[in-house]
Amino acid sequence: MNHLRNHLRRRQLAALATGALLTAGITLAAPASAAVRPTPLVVNARWGGHCTYDRIVIDLRGHAPRATVTRVPRLVHDGSGAPVPLAGKYFLQIRLHPAAAHDRAGAGTYRGPRLVNIRLPQLKGLALTGDFEGYVTFGAAFGAKPSVSSFTLHGPERLVLDVAHRNVCR
Structure with a gap:
């Protein structure tokens, strides 16, 4: 049960951190291997x-x-x-x-x-x-x-x- 509570807590913190970064207008760059070629x-x-x-x-x-x-x-x-x-x-x-x-x-x-x-x-x-x-x-x-x-x-x-x-x- 403790393991499940810790897992959920980590997911909540990750979601909050992502939301804070997006709200602040900060985005994380995708790795170069994920780059899309221009049309x-x-x-x-x-x-x-x-x-x-x-x-x-x-x-x-x-x-x-x-x-x-x-x-x-x-x-x-x-x-x-x-x-x-x-x-x-x-x-x-x-x-x-x-x-x-x-x-x-x-x-x-x-x-x-x-x-x-x-x-x-x-x-x-x-x-x-x-x-x-x-x-x-x-x-x-x-x-x-x-x-x-x-x-x-x-x-x-x-x-x-x-x-x-x-x-x-x-």
Whole structure:
């Protein structure tokens, strides 16, 4: 019984001490190992045509976030659901998380195109379709069903999507 009383007393004292520190505005620093990496910023998107593939590159500041690439029946802007006016028969949604296209003050960090029509063998258009609550989303339009591979490159950080097509260099 004495052991239980001592345990409860220690817990009460710890709670009181924590409350006093918080009331005084003093916080204890978390250990460096518990540090959270800052949200990566999306700064640009670009593309290029090659003999057997078209490439989309999304440039980042900070670490490369997780990216999901999903086939969708049509492209819409996040939040509003408004259609994205890109010509194409097939569409991919490229979503990065955690990521932002704006800094902590709300100023835009993304300097690339918001919506652009492209005339490559496979890639027909690219649009920034969302930047909301830790998600940055792009939409890409294609003339034929895309066969895509994605990977990250470092120094500087960037997400790369290669979309295969027939050899146009022969």
